[in-house]
Amino acid sequence: MLFPRFIVFCAAGFLVGQAAYAQDPKPAVPAEKPSLAPVKPKASPTPAEPPITFNSVHVDGPFIALTFDDGPNATLTPKLLDLLAARHLKATFFVVGQNAADHPEILKRAVREGHEIANHSWSHPNLAKMSDEAVRRELQKTDDAITAAIGKRPTLLRPPYGSITARQKKWIHDEFGYRIIIWDVDPLDWKRPGPSVVTARILKETKAGSIVLSHDIHPPTIEAMPATFDQLMKKGFKSVTVTELLAMATPVPPRPTPSPSAPRALPVASPTPSTSPPIPAPTP
Numbered sequence: 001m002l003f004p005r006f007i008v009f010c011a012a013g014f015l016v017g018q019a020a021y022a023q024d025p026k027p028a029v030p031a032e033k034p035s036l037a038p039v040k041p042k043a044s045p046t047p048a049e050p051p052i053t054f055n056s057v058h059v060d061g062p063f064i065a066l067t068f069d070d071g072p073n074a075t076l077t078p079k080l081l082d083l084l085a086a087r088h089l090k091a092t093f094f095v096v097g098q099n100a101a102d103h104p105e106i107l108k109r110a111v112r113e114g115h116e117i118a119n120h121s122w123s124h125p126n127l128a129k130m131s132d133e134a135v136r137r138e139l140q141k142t143d144d145a146i147t148a149a150i151g152k153r154p155t156l157l158r159p160p161y162g163s164i165t166a167r168q169k170k171w172i173h174d175e176f177g178y179r180i181i182i183w184d185v186d187p188l189d190w191k192r193p194g195p196s197v198v199t200a201r202i203l204k205e206t207k208a209g210s211i212v213l214s215h216d217i218h219p220p221t222i223e224a225m226p227a228t229f230d231q232l233m234k235k236g237f238k239s240v241t242v243t244e245l246l247a248m249a250t251p252v253p254p255r256p257t258p259s260p261s262a263p264r265a266l267p268v269a270s271p272t273p274s275t276s277p278p279i280p281a282p283t284p
């Protein structure tokens with residue numbers, strides 16, 4: 001009796017279909033699938049992987065890092081070293097390799113006086129737009145020039161213009177061991193806005209853990225430094241090298257949590273890395 005069974009089946013199917021239609025009428029425009037699950041947060045870096053890039057550091061004391069790029073300059077850098085020495089301040093010089101090769105004696109003096117020398121490429125190109133092989137040559141030549149001058153290899157890189165891809169950071173870190181140092185205070189001194197403006201901008205933006213960018217190839221920047229240094233010191237800031245600042249990194253205070261069993265702090269020092277720093281405005 002196939003035929004009656006078929007009738008019953010069709011009738012049942014029709015009724016179910018009608019019922020479903022009555023309960024859940026199809027809207028004229030299909031609605032988006034409701035998202036019951038919360039929006040998936042962006043993947044955060046694996047805690048096991050130490051951070052590679054730094055814009056600033058979380059520290060407990062009033063420590064900052066003053067950094068000077070693009071030198072050494074035959075006259076301005078020694079002048080700056082005098083200003084730093086008179087105040088017992090430490091700085092980090094991100095040198096352009098070809099300038100470093102021209103003035104190894106300035107690098108030697110800087111290291112003797114407690115400053116740090118770091119890599120800022122050989123000829124100041126935009127690394128993000130270059131082949132791996134070309135980037136490797138830029139970094140290696142500078143690394144060699146610094147090593148020849150001061151007898152030890154640099155451990156930090158600041159890419160010109162702060163421009164570098166995430167992929168480059170990774171392989172450069174793996175190959176050269178460099179940490180990538182950007183900045184959080186930029187007075188745009190390369191535009192030469194006048195010494196008092198440079199001083200005012202640095203004082204306004206600098207906080208504990210800041211990495212301050214300036215350039216020791218512009219006379220007005222050097223002119224701005226006595227007042228900048230004196231007022232930073234008056235505010236209680238203490239300038240150390242970038243490597244020293246990174247070593248002082250303390251855990252970022254945990255956000256308030258309702259669970260009393262949640263760990264209150266990470267067991268090891270955890271600097272505040274910037275996994276995707278904004279590309280700062282180009283600096284010469």
Ligand SMILES: [Zn+2]
Nearest residue numbers: 069070160284
């Ligand atoms: Zn530069």
